Amino acid sequence: MANKDQPDELERRRADLEKALAEKRPESRDGDEGKTKGDMAGVGQALRLSSEFIAGVGVGAALGWGIDHFAGTSPWGLIIFLLLGFGAGVLNVLRSSGQIAEFGVRSSQSGQNPEKK
Amino acid sequence: MANDPIHQFQISKWIPIEVGGLDFSFTNSSAFMVATVVAAGAFLFLTTSSRGLVPGRLQSISEMSYEFVASMLRDSAGSHGMRFFPFVFSIFMFVLMANLLGLFPYFFTVTSHIIVTFALALLVIGTVVVYGFLKHGFGFLKLFVPQGVPAVVVPLVVLIEIVSFLSRPVSLSVRLFANMLAGHITLKVFAGFVTSLSAFGVAGAAGAVLPLIMTVAITGLEFLVAFMQAYVFAVLTCMYLNDAVHPGH
Numbered sequence: 001m002a003n004k005d006q007p008d009e010l011e012r013r014r015a016d017l018e019k020a021l022a023e024k025r026p027e028s029r030d031g032d033e034g035k036t037k038g039d040m041a042g043v044g045q046a047l048r049l050s051s052e053f054i055a056g057v058g059v060g061a062a063l064g065w066g067i068d069h070f071a072g073t074s075p076w077g078l079i080i081f082l083l084l085g086f087g088a089g090v091l092n093v094l095r096s097s098g099q100i101a102e103f104g105v106r107s108s109q110s111g112q113n114p115e116k117k
Numbered sequence: 118m119a120n121d122p123i124h125q126f127q128i129s130k131w132i133p134i135e136v137g138g139l140d141f142s143f144t145n146s147s148a149f150m151v152a153t154v155v156a157a158g159a160f161l162f163l164t165t166s167s168r169g170l171v172p173g174r175l176q177s178i179s180e181m182s183y184e185f186v187a188s189m190l191r192d193s194a195g196s197h198g199m200r201f202f203p204f205v206f207s208i209f210m211f212v213l214m215a216n217l218l219g220l221f222p223y224f225f226t227v228t229s230h231i232i233v234t235f236a237l238a239l240l241v242i243g244t245v246v247v248y249g250f251l252k253h254g255f256g257f258l259k260l261f262v263p264q265g266v267p268a269v270v271v272p273l274v275v276l277i278e279i280v281s282f283l284s285r286p287v288s289l290s291v292r293l294f295a296n297m298l299a300g301h302i303t304l305k306v307f308a309g310f311v312t313s314l315s316a317f318g319v320a321g322a323a324g325a326v327l328p329l330i331m332t333v334a335i336t337g338l339e340f341l342v343a344f345m346q347a348y349v350f351a352v353l354t355c356m357y358l359n360d361a362v363h364p365g366h
Contacts, residue, residue, distance in 0.1 A: 044345065048292060055288035060280050081280070088280035092288065095281075 025099065045097075052092035060085015122305035126229055126298070146233070149218060149225045157214040182210070189352060194359040201358050204244065208237065209351040216297060216343035220336070228346075229297040231290060238286035241354045249361040260364040289353055296346050300339045307332045 064081025068074040094100040132143040164175040172180055186206045190198050212228060219226025227233055249257035261278040262271065310328035314321045 047296065048349070051288045051292045051295065052284075055284040055291060056281060059284040059287055063280065063283070084276050084280050085284075087277040088284055091277060091281050092284060 049093050052096050053089040056089025056092045057085045122302045145225045149227050153215045157210040190355045193355040194362050197362045198358055205354055212350050213347035226297055228293055231294040234290035234294040238290040242286045245357045245361040257364050293346050293350055296342055300342050304335050
């Protein structure tokens with residue numbers, strides 16, 4: 001019985017999530033390179049997003065390695081900060097593609113700051 | 118020079134200078150940085166010296182670049198951010214002029230070296246951090262604590278935000294450097310095909326037309342990239358300065 005219900009339940013929850021995400025997704029990308037149309041914009045965006053992600057992971061790894069080097073906690077610093085860097089990279093990518101609010105600007109408060117986008 | 122696409126990025130010492138074991142030599146890179154500053158300064162000075170009420174063609178380019186950067190900064194950092202206008206405008210003109218100068222054949226591209234772009238990015242982030250702490254004291258640290266996050270995950274989120282903040286100068290500099298480096302190497306490789314194909318007689322010369330067309334097209338594209346990267350660098354500078362002016366909203 002429970003097994004039969006599960007797919008429907010999952011389906012429903014997925015539809016809900018889709019709806020919630022669609023509301024949060026920006027109407028149009030406000031990317032910096034969005035003004036040029038066509039292939040060039042795609043390449044530019046790809047370079048931008050990949051550099052954001054790699055920078056996040058790279059900085060996390062470097063921080064972890066540095067902490068290990070000075071505190072002698074090898075390999076825990078590297079492990080933890082590599083994962084944190086991964087998180088930061090994903091955050092950077094979502095931020096620069098306009099899916100998450102910028103630093104400081106939170107969606108719940110966006111009405112209070114007319115100065116910002 | 119032959120057919121080596123990397124050769125164009127080599128640093129050569131023009132005037133060796135050494136102070137206390139440190140190398141302060143005047144290199145071709147330094148020469149082109151000086152050329153960039155002189156070219157940008159001379160362009161802005163000469164084109165605006167006539168001060169026509171109805172601007173001529175060149176004068177309106179200067180005025181457009183001023184208004185372009187001014188509106189970019191005002192949009193992202195508000196009127197408080199306008200105190201950084203000289204800073205942002207200098208960075209924009211320097212990067213733009215360096216990118217454009219690099220497109221001349223046999224010229225050295227200053228921004229194709231990561232140390233140069235990283236120094237520029239550190240200057241930006243240093244300004245953000247110093248101004249943020251001077252203006253808001255420890256309130257600047259609120260930048261790293263998002264509101265409306267459950268208390269349990271706050272330490273994790275703060276750590277991620279800090280790593281994300283530290284990765285900004287890296288991605289800012291890597292983007293500019295990688296675009297310029299990749300563009301110039303591509304250009305050189307395609308131009309190299311033209312010479313090596315035309316060594317194979319008539320059929321080779323006929324085939325060389327294809328990479329020649331590519332080279333012309335990529336040169337056009339590089340002009341777009343040169344402007345685009347200067348624009349992106351300036352826009353991101355404005356956005357980071359916005360964090361320094363209004364943190365923790």
